[in-house]
Amino acid sequence: MVDKRDGAKEIEVDYTRLRIPFGPVHPALKEPVSLRVTVRKEEILDVNVVLGHVHRGIEALAENRNLVQTLYLVEKICGICSHSHTTCYVQAIEEIGGIQPPERALYLRTLIFELERIHSHLFLLGVLAYEVGFDTLFMFAWHVRESVLDLFEKITGNRVHHSMNTLGGVRWDLDQRLIDDVRVALKDLHNSVRRIYDFFQDKTVEKRLCDVGVLDKDTAQKLCVVGPTARGSGVNMDVRRDHPYAAYTHLKDNFSVAVREKGDVYARTEVRLLELFESINLIQKVLEVLPDGPIRVEENVIRLMRRIPEGEAISLVEAPRGELLYFVKTNGKEGLWRLKVRTPTIPNVLGLKPMLVGCEIADIPVVVASIDPCMACANRLVVVDAVTEDEKIVDMDFLRRRRRKTWKL
Amino acid sequence: METLIALLLAFPLVFVVSLLFDGIDRKLHARMQRRIGPPITQPLYDFVKLFSKERIVPVTASLAIFTVLPPIAAAASILGASILLATLLFGVSIGGDLLVVLYLLAMSSVLVMVGGSSSGNPYGAVGLSRKMSMLIAYEVPLLLSILSVYLKVNSLSYYDVASAQIMAESMLALAFPSMAVAAAAFLICITAAADAVPFDVSEAKTEIVYGPLVEYGGPFLALFKLAKSASNLALTLLAATLFFYLPASFGGGASLGLGSLIICLVLALFFWFLTITIPRTIFARLKVGQAFKFYWFVALPLSVVAVLLSVVGL
Numbered sequence: 001m002v003d004k005r006d007g008a009k010e011i012e013v014d015y016t017r018l019r020i021p022f023g024p025v026h027p028a029l030k031e032p033v034s035l036r037v038t039v040r041k042e043e044i045l046d047v048n049v050v051l052g053h054v055h056r057g058i059e060a061l062a063e064n065r066n067l068v069q070t071l072y073l074v075e076k077i078c079g080i081c082s083h084s085h086t087t088c089y090v091q092a093i094e095e096i097g098g099i100q101p102p103e104r105a106l107y108l109r110t111l112i113f114e115l116e117r118i119h120s121h122l123f124l125l126g127v128l129a130y131e132v133g134f135d136t137l138f139m140f141a142w143h144v145r146e147s148v149l150d151l152f153e154k155i156t157g158n159r160v161h162h163s164m165n166t167l168g169g170v171r172w173d174l175d176q177r178l179i180d181d182v183r184v185a186l187k188d189l190h191n192s193v194r195r196i197y198d199f200f201q202d203k204t205v206e207k208r209l210c211d212v213g214v215l216d217k218d219t220a221q222k223l224c225v226v227g228p229t230a231r232g233s234g235v236n237m238d239v240r241r242d243h244p245y246a247a248y249t250h251l252k253d254n255f256s257v258a259v260r261e262k263g264d265v266y267a268r269t270e271v272r273l274l275e276l277f278e279s280i281n282l283i284q285k286v287l288e289v290l291p292d293g294p295i296r297v298e299e300n301v302i303r304l305m306r307r308i309p310e311g312e313a314i315s316l317v318e319a320p321r322g323e324l325l326y327f328v329k330t331n332g333k334e335g336l337w338r339l340k341v342r343t344p345t346i347p348n349v350l351g352l353k354p355m356l357v358g359c360e361i362a363d364i365p366v367v368v369a370s371i372d373p374c375m376a377c378a379n380r381l382v383v384v385d386a387v388t389e390d391e392k393i394v395d396m397d398f399l400r401r402r403r404r405k406t407w408k409l
Numbered sequence: 410m411e412t413l414i415a416l417l418l419a420f421p422l423v424f425v426v427s428l429l430f431d432g433i434d435r436k437l438h439a440r441m442q443r444r445i446g447p448p449i450t451q452p453l454y455d456f457v458k459l460f461s462k463e464r465i466v467p468v469t470a471s472l473a474i475f476t477v478l479p480p481i482a483a484a485a486s487i488l489g490a491s492i493l494l495a496t497l498l499f500g501v502s503i504g505g506d507l508l509v510v511l512y513l514l515a516m517s518s519v520l521v522m523v524g525g526s527s528s529g530n531p532y533g534a535v536g537l538s539r540k541m542s543m544l545i546a547y548e549v550p551l552l553l554s555i556l557s558v559y560l561k562v563n564s565l566s567y568y569d570v571a572s573a574q575i576m577a578e579s580m581l582a583l584a585f586p587s588m589a590v591a592a593a594a595f596l597i598c599i600t601a602a603a604d605a606v607p608f609d610v611s612e613a614k615t616e617i618v619y620g621p622l623v624e625y626g627g628p629f630l631a632l633f634k635l636a637k638s639a640s641n642l643a644l645t646l647l648a649a650t651l652f653f654y655l656p657a658s659f660g661g662g663a664s665l666g667l668g669s670l671i672i673c674l675v676l677a678l679f680f681w682f683l684t685i686t687i688p689r690t691i692f693a694r695l696k697v698g699q700a701f702k703f704y705w706f707v708a709l710p711l712s713v714v715a716v717l718l719s720v721v722g723l
Contacts, residue, residue, distance in 0.1 A: 020531045026618065041538070042697065131615045133606045133694025139442040204607055204693040361535060362696045365615045 017045065022364055024053045031373055035352075035364065042360040047353045062339040067093060067305045068167065070336060074326075075161050077341065078374055080123060083109075083116045084319035085341075086165040091245060092315035092328040093167060097308040103247075103291045105169035110247040111182075111286045112155070112164050113317075114279040118189070119148040120320035121272045121279075124372045125196060128269060131365040132208040137199050144192040151185050154178060167304045169296025179287055186280055193276045200269060209266035213355040213367035216263055223350045227322020228275065229371045232268030234261040239318035246317075247286065254285045265370040305334055319344055321372050345374045415499045419491035424635070427490065427642035428452040430678055434686050441690045452638065459631035467624050469529025478524035479625070479632035482517040486640035489513035493567060493646050497670045502568035507555060510567070510647070514602070514640045515548060521633055522611070525621020536620020539697050540611035546704035547601040547608075553712035554591040554598070558651055560719040561588060571650055574657040582652040587718030592652035594712035599648060599684040601704065603641045607692040608700045616694075641681065648684075649676035 022035035032053035038046040058077055062070045074089045075082045087109055094101065126141030149159045156162040156172050164170050174182075199205070215225070220233035230237055238257040240248045258274035260267035298304040310332030317324050322344030329337040348371040355367050432449035439446025466475055489510045495501045503509070518540065526537040559565050561581065562573045574581055581588040601608040612619050625633060649655075655676055656669035695703070 018531055018534065020535070042535075129693070133609065133613065133615065134692065135606075136442050136690050137693075139444060143443060202693065204695060207695065207699055208693055360696060360698075362610070362613065362616050362694075 020361070024050075029365065029368060033349075033368075033373060035356075035368070037356070037361070037364065039361055042362070044356050044359050044361065044364070047356045049349060049352055051349070059339050059341060062336055065336075066334040067308060067330065067336065068301055070339065071165065071167070072163065074339075074341070075163065077343070079160050080120045080374065081116060081319045081321065081324070082161045083112050083164060084317050084324050086163075087113065087246065088315045088317045088319075088324050088326045089328065089339075090165045090167060091317070092313040092326050093308060093330070095313040095315065096311040096328070096330055097167075097304075099168045099297060099304070101169045101297060102294050104173075104293045105295045106247040107286055107290050108170045108172075108174065108295065109165065110251065111174075111283055112152075112162060112170075113246065114283045114286070115148055115151060116162075117279045117320045118276055119145050119152075120372075121276050122148065122193075122196075124369070125200075125269065125272060128209075128265075128366065128369050129199075129205070131369050132205060134199075134202075134205060137196070137205075140192075140199070141196055144189065144196065147185055147189060147192075151182060154181060166296060167301050167308075168298055169294070171296075173295050174290070179290075182283070183287060186283060190277075190280050193273075193280065197273050200273060206266065208366060209264070209269060211264050211266075212363050213265045213359060213370060214263050215351050215355050217261075219354050220263065220351065223354075224347045225322070225351045225371075226344045226347055227318070227320075227372075228268050228271045229322065229348045229351060231257065231259045231271045233263035234259060237323075239316050239323050243316050245315075250289075251282060251285060255279075255282050265366055268370045308332070308334070321345060321374060322348065343374065345371070349373060412495070412501050412503060415495040415501045416488070416491045419494040419498065420487060422494055423487050423490040423639055423642065425453075426674065427638040428456060428635070430642055430645075430681055431638045433678065434681060437682060437686050438690055441686075452634070456631050456635060459626075459634075460628050462627035464627050464629065465624075467528055467530070470624065471527045471529075474527040475524060475624075476629065478520045478527075479629040479636075482520035482524070482636040483632040483639070485513045485520065486517040486636045486643060489517075490639045490643035490646065493643055493650070494670070496567050496571070497650065497673060498667065500568065500666075502566055505565045506567050507559075507565045507570070510643060511552065511555060514643055515544070517636045517640050518544060518602070521621050521636065524625070524629075524633075525623065528624035530624050532617045532619075532623045533621055535617050536611050536623070539613075539617075539620065542697055542701050543601055543608065543611055546701045547598045547708065550594050550704060550708040550712040551598040551602070553709070553716055554595040555651075557587055557591045557712070557715040557719040560716065561585060567650075571654055571657075574654040577657070579658055580653045580655065585719070585723060587715050587721075587723045588652055590711055590718060591715035592648065594708050594715060595648055595652065596680065596684050597708045597711070598704075599641075599644045599680070600688050601700070602644055603685050604637070605685045606689040607695045608703075609689075609694060610697045610700055613694060641685065642677065645677040645680040645684070646673065648680045649673050 018039050020037045020039060022037050023029045024032040024034045034050040034053065036048040036050060037044055058073060062073055065073060071086060071089060074085045077085050122141050122145040126138045126145065129135075129137035129141060152162055153159050155174065155178060156164050164172060215229070215233045217234040220230055220235050225233070226237070236257060236259050239245070240255070241252060241257055244252055255278045258271045258278065260271055308330055310330055312327070312329040315326045315328070324344055325342040327338070327340035331337045351371060352368065356364065359367060429449060431452040432447070435451065436446045436449050466472055492503065492506050492510055496506070522537050522540040525533040558570060558581070562570050564570065577584060582592040583589070604612050612622065617623070622630065622633060650673050653676060655672050
């Protein structure tokens, strides 16, 4: 149909297109992200990803705190990969301060790191099963994940925010009894993960995951996607192997990087499933070669913090979702000039558009879940007016004014 | 007049039994997932609770259609189930009531669909188009399998089909190969008619937020849920009595009445478990195209074979 306005301009109005708001509150999305999806019948024509619903201003908050307080602040960036964040932060601070944590601490960090990868991947596999309507697998995957959380509780005392890291080492040690506990739990875990792997070979699951949300290798490299999302598209990258940190320097030969070429949702899922097995093997290896010795260089962390000079460092780790980058600039007076966090979801969320265009509405939740989005980690800068849909970039001055206003209250 | 009274008596029975079956379904589903699950009376509590909630009509909805359809849908499917129960209980015979039952059940699905699309929500619109595809997919084989029953028994009265089995002292599905095939097609269609995973594309909570039901809440939602449970009961009871009328194989005269009704209800519960609970536990949701293909390439040929076989006389 042709709609004439003032006779000046003719606008084509296509009534077969339907714009569906997907989120920020939607039962399929565990994270507050809004997708503006344009569809014709079931086919997706265009996608617009709108972020900014849970901006928490953590980077600005970090500038007001001292180094140790910030350690516990960055842990709260993500509830799933809290250990990745603290490890990344602590590594940067240790580099600035020239602190070399003891070997045993590095191995313990690695242990928690891999346990965290297992629980994050199980979490996602469960969510993925839920998105395709396979509730039984969802319940089973989360049931298995519970045993990993129990291990966390036994080792660190906390199920979600482990608070394992401290400047110059770790806070909790493993004794022989705990090591045995972990070994036993790992054996059960291995069997359960194998069953989940078999579940994912199910015909109806495969029908929903194969050839859906394809991201080819070129686009993946152009958009700099990271982690399992990149490895599912045939990009062979893994920080643990390419820039080893913690105990991975010694464990480089004990794990292989799973890469799949197809680039669809199933490939990304398969990469995560294989990583589960690798992580279990890696933990067994860590338990085997765990060196003796102290777990931190200094008991009094405040004294250690006072020795950190002014300086800056970049630190990289492979979080369960992909490469996590921290830029830290200390001011030499126990505080920070600047903290910059680049979480894996930031590049990965860009991949959503090429994945989704051409798919069906039914595929949206599956594809969105397959990059394992963590929106709370990724929200930056943009403020969206829900009524007029105006978007504006928030600059530092605006934030400062806002902060002053809040202080007055 | 007697028919009407019998139907009215069956109304509360349908209400309680269908919601209880729904509760048993949820309990078994939960146990198979290593959960404890709700008590089996939970759907009854839900019904009462939903009725105490406020009625919300979205501003974009067309008021009349949005509010009038839920009671009609519930009445239609309860009536459908009552006809079956009344026949079994009191031996009421209405000519051609099989078609009426199927019509009532289809109508309740159509009303849910139309009510959802009248809400003005885009998810309702998507739900409407998906439900329409699914209706076309499963209604045809469903009707064809009933047609083959008609060809066999030469009557469209539910009472006649039951009494034919009593006369033969055998279940239809076991006596004739054509009926066995028809029963298979009918059972496959129940899964889609009940909107159970893997064929719940029209509701698909993770994709389109329950589709047609997205804007419904309170009493409206309660009525739609009741309509769903009652039509599930009617469908499973149809499967249990048209093809597997167990009391018939006991022989003797005592083949209608309370005893046989209870046997049939237990059988219906078994078919509910088989066609609704098990698929929704062990499968993932299909896409609308895949579900459509399944019905046209599996259920439809099956029912056509059933019709051909009964024409030949097997």
